[in-house]
Amino acid sequence: xxxxxxxxxxxxxxxxxxxxxxxxxxxxxxxxxxxxxxxxxxxxxxxxxxxxxxxxxxxxxxxxxxxxxxxxxxxxxxxxxxxxxxxxxxxxxxxxxxxxxxxxxxxxxxxxxxxxxxxxxxxxxxxxxxxxxxxxxxxxxxxxxxxxxxxxxxxxxxxxxxxxxxxxxxxxxxxxxxxxxxxxxxxxxxxxxxxxxxxxxxxxxxxxxxxxxxxxxxxxxxxxxxxxxxxxxxxxxxxxxxxxxxxxxxxxxxxxxxxxxxxxxxxxxxxxxxxxxxxxxxxxxxxxxxxxxxxxxxxxxxxxxxxxxxxxxxxxxxxxxxxxxxxxxxxxxxxxxxxxxxxxxxxxxxxxxxxxxxxxxxxxxxxxxxxxxxxx
Numbered sequence: 001x002x003x004x005x006x007x008x009x010x011x012x013x014x015x016x017x018x019x020x021x022x023x024x025x026x027x028x029x030x031x032x033x034x035x036x037x038x039x040x041x042x043x044x045x046x047x048x049x050x051x052x053x054x055x056x057x058x059x060x061x062x063x064x065x066x067x068x069x070x071x072x073x074x075x076x077x078x079x080x081x082x083x084x085x086x087x088x089x090x091x092x093x094x095x096x097x098x099x100x101x102x103x104x105x106x107x108x109x110x111x112x113x114x115x116x117x118x119x120x121x122x123x124x125x126x127x128x129x130x131x132x133x134x135x136x137x138x139x140x141x142x143x144x145x146x147x148x149x150x151x152x153x154x155x156x157x158x159x160x161x162x163x164x165x166x167x168x169x170x171x172x173x174x175x176x177x178x179x180x181x182x183x184x185x186x187x188x189x190x191x192x193x194x195x196x197x198x199x200x201x202x203x204x205x206x207x208x209x210x211x212x213x214x215x216x217x218x219x220x221x222x223x224x225x226x227x228x229x230x231x232x233x234x235x236x237x238x239x240x241x242x243x244x245x246x247x248x249x250x251x252x253x254x255x256x257x258x259x260x261x262x263x264x265x266x267x268x269x270x271x272x273x274x275x276x277x278x279x280x281x282x283x284x285x286x287x288x289x290x291x292x293x294x295x296x297x298x299x300x301x302x303x304x305x306x307x308x309x310x311x312x313x314x315x316x317x318x319x320x321x322x323x324x325x326x327x328x329x330x331x332x333x334x335x336x337x338x339x340x341x342x343x344x345x346x347x348x349x350x351x352x353x354x355x356x357x358x359x360x361x362x363x364x365x366x367x368x369x370x371x372x373x374x375x376x
Contacts, residue, residue: 001373004039004088004104006079007058008065009095012047015265016204017289018111021147022094024172024358025365027052032362039086043074057086068129075099089373098137105376107368108137109145109169112286112308114208116158121207121239135159142372145169145365147287150308167368171287172358176266179298180273188274191267193258198230199332200275202268202293206239208284210304210322212247217281217328219251224329227336230256231279234263234271273297277335280309281322288312292356295349300342302331316348 005026009019030038030053040050040058043065051058059082065074079099083091088104096110115122115130122130138144138159144166146152152166180188189195199218203209211233218231237259248254263271272278278294280303288309294301295316303309304322313319318334321327335342 001033001090001369002037002039002086002088003369004041004083004086004091006091006093006095006097007040007046007050008043008074010040010042010046010050011044012049018095018109020174020289021109021111021171021361023050024174025094025362028358028362029366030056033366039082039088041079041082043078059086068125071097071129076101089376090369092369096134096137098140100133100136100140105142105372106140107143107145107372108141109147109365110134110138110151110155111147112151112284113154113158114284114286117284118208141165142375143167143368145368147171148308148311150311151286154307167364167371169361169364169368170356171289171292172356172361173289173292173296173353174265174269174358176269177272177293177296178269180270184270185274188270192232192234192260192271192274193230196228196230197276198232198258198274199277199279200232200234200271201279202234202272202290203280203282204239205233205235205237205244207241207243208282209235210281210283211244213322213325213328214279214281215244215247215251215257217325217332218257219253220325220329221332222253222256224333229276230258232258232260232271232275234260234268236261269293269297272299275299277302277332279328279332280304281320281328282307282309283322285309285312291317292353296353298346298350300335300345301349302328302335314348314352316345316352318345 034055038056042060046058061078063070065071075097080101083102083104091104091106093108096108098106098108115127119127138161152168156163205211277300280290284307291301291303291312301317303313303317305319318331320331
């Protein structure tokens, strides 16, 4: 079989959530299937570490697609040129974007459609592109893969896609996330929190990550008792908003909020493993990988009661209402004052995390690819 893949998010030292999904699944698929041929389509010079096996043919075609107008040019003009040249059996797009200008059978991985629910969280041209083209991509696709039952139902109901056409391929967890020893936790506190215990958030600082309410919740927690905890926020400020800035300026415990922006994945794992708890009360997620990263690290998790998060967390996390900061505060206090609860969550969390792996994700994604190839 010959498979063309949109690999534009495989960028050295700049992998985000979908980039890691691409990396972990494509590395396994190409190495497990040496008799199949893979055309990796990049929009810039590729790093050779992403050419995972001898059966990978890397191809670069511009323009670099980092803006809605360039997305249009790349997917509707550049990508069809490559597909016409190589004549693949399937076009796999791990970030969900497709070309409407090709007859190649297509499998997009649409992780979520947050832009349909919170369009104002995105700049004008981004939301215009997403809301115009993703319904068309969903209709164009021969099949759709997504990362949770929640997203499967959301995509199906919003875009009128039959459930039988959508495959759930849950995300996995890297084995770099693991419990730390007491001495390692002490070192993590020194590195990330000025040698103090801390709550941690990991992710892009986007409005739907609920940064403003987390800041308010932490400030209320800190001000309500003799707590020496810090709040460590790890992530790029790509979507930092006026609402987040206003919330930060209004809190009275600014010195206890510590930002770390340029960190390696190994440092992220250390930061999570050394935390008292991981805060992840997003307002919307298609999956929420950090939930599982915290659990696998032996760290209690506080997450939301909306979208996919209860599905992913199961009974192994504390659940809060993300729209009420006091709900977040309540769960933070429970973790500090109920040590038996904390130990129970750690045990359940490790069990829950063991249900997910990139090997499983890869196998499920490959089954979707085969279905597309067989039906075309």
